[in-house]
Amino acid sequence: MELRIKTIQVDEKLKVYDIPRRIKVAILMENVIQTYSLTKSYGPHIALDSMNLKVQQGATGLLGPNGAGKSTLIKTLLGLITATEGEGEVLGYNIRTEGEEIRKRIGYMPEYDCLDPRLSAVDQIKYSGELLGMNPSVATQRAHEVLEYVGLRDQRYREIGTFSTGMAQAAKLATSIIHDPQLLIADEPTNGLDTQSREFMLSTVTQIVQEGGRSMLMASHLMEDVEKVCSRIVMLHKGKLIAQGRIEDLKGIDQxxxxxxxxxxxxxxxxxxxxxxxxxxxxxxxxxxxxxxxxxxxxxxxxxxxxxxxxxxxxHEPSLEDLFLVIMERLGYEVKSSEDLLVSGPTSRKVDAPEELKG
Ligand SMILES: Nc1ncnc2c1ncn2[C@@H]1O[C@H](COP(=O)(O)OP(=O)(O)OP(=O)(O)O)[C@@H](O)[C@H]1O
Ligand SMILES: [Mg+2]
Incomplete structure (x- = not known):
């Protein structure tokens, strides 16, 4: 709650006093996303199980095998689906009651196909801008800018239906960044891409974070991609949060x-x-x-x-894959708290381990 008040004050001050952007970034809260015992059930199936998530500024990878709950978490954070229990905030806004405010400030690149195949790229992106409240001429100008940014300058007048998977993914990214959002949430952005398009996608999102100073939550089941782009991770398994924090720190858990x-x-x-x-x-x-x-x-x-x-x-220099295996092995199936994963020292590490690992 305290975080939310801070954000609103910052926005109001910006309007009145026109505080330069760099100051705004400096005052903004530490966590761009935070949830408190967030739970989402589909009937009897618990897709998100009492999650206490903290996502800081910068690039964070949202990792987990198929069905772990990554997409459900994203949709809940955006207020697109309602949490069954618990609370959450994105950029200081409440996910239950301020979904619209959140969606205005973030860029969302969904995993599913969301583009109209009959529109040209430039018309599609412009349309997205208009939906976000931009006037047509600003939306057109921004559409051209972001299409160039994602490498589609020469294809911008082509119908999206004729695009390759890589080009369609780049167009999706352009749609999600037209309003220069503070936070980009990308669900499997490299899905179905060949090596070259994948590299391009990863370097583009890296640039958005590193040079643009924006934050990103990137869901992926490709640990390699996450390792290239993100300094922090959130790891899910069967709807539970099994680890979160800096990749470097997590790798230090078990050398x-x-x-x-x-x-x-x-x-x-x-x-x-x-x-x-x-x-x-x-x-x-x-x-x-x-x-x-x-x-x-x-x-x-x-x-x-x-x-x-x-x-x-x-x-051994562990990869994220190794880290995942070690965490799974250490924690077994019951995870009581992910924070203990980051506490160093053998005694504290064993606190969360299942009975059979404690000896
Ligand atoms: N609308 C729905 N109705 C019922 N169950 C659902 C629904 N959406 C997701 N689920 C279930 O919830 C769990 C989490 O699904 P989710 O799509 O969030 O996983 P994910 O981590 O995004 O997986 P993937 O890597 O395959 O994209 C899965 O068991 C899935 O079958
Ligand atoms: Mg998914």
Whole structure:
């Protein structure tokens, strides 16, 4: 509630005193999105389960496998569907009662096809601008600008029905940024794109955030895409929030040592397990959770004892995919609080783990 009051004051001051934009950005609240026990059920099916979400300024990836609840969360945040329980704010506006205010200030790029195939790109984008309240000449000028920005300058008079998937996605992006929104919410923006269009889409949204100073929530099940663009993530699984925060911090939760073993990897794995270390193994490559610096000598001791050769051993640089696996493994199916994932130290980390992982 306190955040909302701040935003309204900022907007009013802007109208009266014309405060320069950079000051407005500086005063704006820390969290562009915040939810409190947000729940959405479709009949008996719980698609969002009591979520306490905090999305800060900058680029945040919304990750999760199919059916995790990403699109449901976005639609609930935009006030397009009503939450069953709980509350939420986007840019300080209430998602239950101020959906229209939210939709005016954000750019939404939905996952479904939302363009009219009979319109030319420029007419489609101009129309979107008019729907947002722009007068026709401003909307036309902006349509040309944003189409150029998304790389569709030469195709702007073509009918959208003749566009490739990549061009249609770029046109969707243009539609969502015509009013220069503070926050862009993009649902699977790289869906169905070939490598080149995908790279272009990712670099364009990166530019919007880094050079334009805007914020973005990007839903994707492609961890690689999120890692390229976002510094923070929100991770969902079966309607539950399983992690949120800076990618760098989350990766620090469980550091692993990678060992390439030769001749006796199975025995080594067994010995390491017996020594109390947690091991994930793929063939001759073992990833061992690094409890502390002593883990190295424990591994060498185990290799000596079992007669297994260690060909290579180093700290593993985890990808987001690894992070997801480690989090899932650690948390099992019951997640009580995502915040504890960010608390360092073995004791606090175990607080949230299911019974069988606590030992
Ligand atoms: N209108 C609806 N009616 C009933 N169930 C729905 C509806 N929309 C979504 N669901 C269910 O809610 C869950 C979450 O769906 P949602 O579309 O939000 O997932 P998602 O993370 O966006 O998945 P995807 O990666 O496939 O886009 C799924 O189990 C889905 O089947
Ligand atoms: Mg979806």
């Amino acid at each position: 692993e040592i990678e060992v390439h073993a030769w001749g006796g990897a199975t025995k080594l794995e067994q010995e390491l397990n017996d020594s109390g270390l947690k091991v994930r193994r793929t063939g001759r490559v073992l990833r061992i959770i690094k409890d502390d610096e002593d883990s190295y000598s424990t591994i060498i001791g185990a290799a000596t004892k079992t007669g297994c050769q260690i060909r290579r051993m180093h700290d």
